[in-house]
Amino acid sequence: MSNISELSKDLGHRVIICAGTGCVANGSLEVYKAFQDEMTKAGIHLIDTPDHRTPLDGDQQGLHLTKSGCQGFCQMGPLVTILPQNILYCKVQAVDVPEIVAETLVKGNILEKYLYLDKSTGKHCHGTDDIPFYTRQKRTVLANCGLIDPESLPEYLKENGYDAARKAFCDMTPAEVCKQMLESGLRGRGGGGFPTGRKWEMARIQPGPKKFVICNGDEGDPGAFMDRSLMEGNPHCVIEGLMIAARAIGADEGYFYVRTEYPLAVKRLRKAVEDAMAKGILGKNIFGTEHCLTLHVMEGAGAFVCGEETALIASIEGKRGMPTPKPPFPAQSGLWGKPTIINNVETLATVPLVIRDGVAAFRADGTEQAPGTKTFALTGHVLNTGLIEVPMGTTLRHVVESVGGGVTHDNGDPGGTFKAVQIGGPSGGCLTAEMLDTPLDYESLRKVGAMVGSGGLVVMNDHTCMVRIAHFFMQFTQNESCGKCVLCREGTKQMLALLDDIIEGNATAETLTLLEDLAHAVSVGSLCALGKTAPSPVLSTLKYFRDEYEAHVFHKTCPAKQCKNLLKPTIDAKKCVGCGACARKCPVGAISGERKKPHVINEALCIKCGACAEACKFNAVI
Incomplete structure (x- = not known):
């Protein structure tokens, strides 16, 4: 399903270092510097000018050395891609670079020890063409993220960058842009799944000369990094999507609202906006037309509730980020009372593909109701x-x-x-x-x-433990509640307290009934999507894993053995070899026994800390 190798054919001879946040944290910038030094020592013509913008059709006897955004295979980072051979080396550190330069770049040898090992087949995979992680995907929006230099406007332009925006501004009317988006069936990728074209059309028909477009980059879900990676890896495609949105509704000003925890995304977006302005792609007389567009990059303070449209608007206006009732919808009255459309990063990154390649190409993937x-x-x-x-x-x-x-x-x-x-x-x-x-x-x-x-x-x-999972997400949403709604503010707090009782062994049958009733009340009575969906992890785990809740409540046990207050550790005499490791680690002296004979735990003394289980190498503590 992967189409990465097709795109990489146009990038010439180069070494690409993944410089997404994950790989940077693992030392990829040091790897990049090591490649600079070692390639120079080896006498390789390093095509790496101070602005990193040597034309791609230049001296092919040399090697381009560039950084990319997230290449996707995060746990294998830092990642190094070598083209045109399409070699992907995994978990590369700076100390590995001299060998890679000497053997692969100079002699052309492939070093198996840096290749990905497919554990299902026992074979080493040379690159994205044969790594199952990549071949079983269909990377379209992400296609360029791990290949092109995210800080290079020329590289984006070479990959048909801004062709879709030019088409929208020069060859299409706003109504035609909205119509094509409606026909494509593109739905919002930020969570709600609202049809993008319908949202744009609602704003387009609003009267008045002043309208706004906003890119919602306030991604805050635990474990989510899709939008961050797009902004870091291909910021120009997000800008192009926002430009097309502005053309569709007649806006001349827009904002990127990005959480401050994403400093690399903010940096690359700001540079991309500056480069586009300098090139005349943004600003006045876009593509030789009379249309103008000014884009700003604003950092949000990291409040999860600001992912909600009206709270985000309030934050941009300098107010406390709190949701307001709808209607009116932002498309009718949004930023400073003007018609405003807000789309998330992935939605906007998809828009240029729809305009450039057409409706049929976009709808070739996905389902009838959810294409792409x-x-x-x-x-x-x-x-x-x-x-x-x-x-x-x-x-x-x-x-x-x-x-x-x-x-x-x-x-x-x-x-x-x-x-x-x-x-x-x-x-x-x-x-x-x-x-x-x-x-x-x-x-x-x-x-x-x-x-x-x-x-x-x-x-x-x-x-x-599914109860602890529900507790984790409830703790998150309770902390992130803006406090405007009583049901959300107090309801999530009480739900968290009830979950505390369950995992600590203090719950009764009434606790479960109260938890479920309260979850439904919070879901119905909250103003915004944060409160309405906050009980979802609790309700879904209650529905599908009720037996675990009942074990915690009625039997005071945690089936997954994760809730310390409910642990009743015992030692399996058949597995215990009498090494004494558990007794030495026990902080309260609750374990006794003779050497080389099974030990026992005194439940009256045991504080259920789990130290004995961690110390046992024979899995005898159960």
């Missing part, structure tokens, strides 16, 4: 974690078992047992093993009580 592809952040107990993209309607099983490589044990080894996946972040719900064949699209997920959301996928194995 969707990016997901795949994390948790899964072999291949990272940033992925698959057609809408792809099954959860394909994502977890095929792209993700299957479920892992707690130590990361393959062969774990699937228990659940949390989809849609704190606003979403849990899917069980019986739902692995559920298509990942808006309608299918809604039927089982979940949602696509922004695209976070957290895979959990059978050692996961």
Whole structure:
């Protein structure tokens, strides 16, 4: 399903260092510097001018050395791609670079020890053409993220960049742009799935000369990094999408609202805006027309509630980020009372593909009701974690078992047992093993009580306590509640207290009844989507894993053995070898026994800290 190799053919001879946030944190900038030094020492003609913008059709006897955005295979970073051979080296550190330069760049030898090892076949994979993680995807929106230099406008232009914006401004009317978006069936990728063309048309028909467009880059779901990676890896495609949106509704001003925790995305977006302004792509007389567009990059303080449209608008206006009732909708009265459309990063990055390639090409992927592809952040107990993209309607099983490589044990080894996946972040719900064949699209997920959301996928194995998962997400949403609604402010606080009682062994049958009733009340009575969906993880785990809740409440046990207050550790006499490691680690002296004979735990003294289980190398503490 991958189309990466086709795109890489146009990039010439080059070494690409992944410089997404994950790889940077693992030392990829040091790897980049090491390549500069070692290539120079080896006498390689290094095509790397101070502005990193040597034309791609220049001296092909040399090698381009560039950085890219996130290449997707996050757990294998830092990643180094070598073209045109399409070699992908994994987990490269600065100390490895001299060998790579000497053997691969100078002699042309492939070093197997840096290649990805496919554990299912035992074979080393040379590059994206044969790594299952890539071949089982369909990367369209993400196609250029791991290839082109995100800080190079010439590279984006060479990949047909801004052709769609030029077409929208020079060859199409606003009504025609909206019509094409409606026909494409593109739906918002930020969670709600509202038809993009319908939103734009609503703003287009509003009277008045002043309108705004806003890119919502306030991605805040735990474990989600799709929008961040797009802004870091291909900021110009997001700018181009916002330009087309401005053309569609007649706006002359727009904002990128990006959470301040994304400094690299902010930096690259600002540079991309500045470069586009200097080139005349933004500003006055766009593409020789009378149209003008000014774009600003604004940092949000990181409040999760500002992902909601009206709260985001309030934040831009300098007010406290709190939602307001709708209608009026932002398309009618938004930023400073003017018609405003707000789309998330992935939606806008998809827009140029629709305008450039046409409706039929876009609808070739996905389903009738949800065409196109969707990016997901795949994390948790899964072999291949990272940033992925698959057609809408792809099954959860394909994502977890095929792209993700299957479920892992707690130590990361393959062969774990699937228990659940949390989809849609704190606003979403849990899917069980019986739902692995559920298509990942808006309608299918809604039927089982979940949602696509922004695209976070957290895979959990059978050692996961679902009550604690619900507690984690409830704690997150309770902390992020803006406090405007009593039901959200106080309801989530009380739900969290009830979950505390359950995992601490203080709950009764009344606790479960009260938790469920309160969850429904918060869902119905809250003003914005944060409050309305905050109970979703609780309600979905209550529905599909009620037996776990009942074990906590009625039997005072945690089936997954994760809740310390409910642990009743015992020592399996058949497994215990009498090494004494558990007794030495016990902080209260609750374990006794003779050397080389089974030990026992005094439950009266035991404080259930779990130190004995961690110390035992024979899994004798159960």
